[in-house]
Amino acid sequence: MEGSLESQIAVLAGGAEPDEAGTSAVTRLTVTTSLSAVVQSAADAAGHLADEDARARTVAYRVSNLDSANRMPESVRVGDSLGTAMTLMVLRDYSQLPVLDTDGRLRGVISWESIGLARMADPQADLAAATVRAQEADRSDDLLDWIVTIQKSG
Structure with missing residues (x-):
């Protein structure tokens, strides 16, 4: 064409x-x-x-159009060690990971930034101390509506 x-x-x-x-x-x-x-x-x-x-x-690009929205992301569980999370992040080249409870519900996210801030406040900080609030998109949301949030949170 x-x-x-x-x-x-x-x-x-x-x-x-x-x-x-x-x-x-x-x-x-x-x-x-x-x-x-x-x-x-x-x-x-x-x-x-x-x-x-x-x-x-109008045509919209939905969150569900993303490959990653159609499979369970790698994650850590509440109670896992921060070392486990950091190892997974290094091995997979992730900048952040979701933190899930025992029922698989999102409880927050850890990132290199949140780990650094937690460790600056307390060198012995654990996963809970490095976990920060996360926003969860619905699969039917217009992806373009999330661009600013994605940019701010990395």
């Missing part, structure tokens, strides 16, 4: 692809209509966008 930044593209429903003659619904319709009307006509012809609400739909 080629074009410039000003090029328009059409996303067509199944059945709007080229026929045996090599012309598509878009090609056949562009002879008599503008491109935006072509997109609308092709979508309507395929039975998608039957009403005004459907035409106004």
Whole structure:
């Protein structure tokens, strides 16, 4: 596919692809209509966008679209040693880890920053002292709404 930044593209429903003659619904319709009307006509012809609400739909990138949101993350459990958590972080090159209770519920997160702050306050600090509050996203949340939070928390 080629074009410039000003090029328009059409996303067509199944059945709007080229026929045996090599012309598509878009090609056949562009002879008599503008491109935006072509997109609308092709979508309507395929039975998608039957009403005004459907035409106004927006596409969102959900948290559930992330690979990591669809599997259990590596974590440590309340009561594990801080050394265990640090070893896992070093071996896996993680900057932070979730801390889960015995039922698998999120109780917080540890990070290199939280470990450093806890150890500055008390050189013998344990996992509980290095655990800080965590925010949990719902799988249906729009990922773009979380960008600022992700940036602030690393």
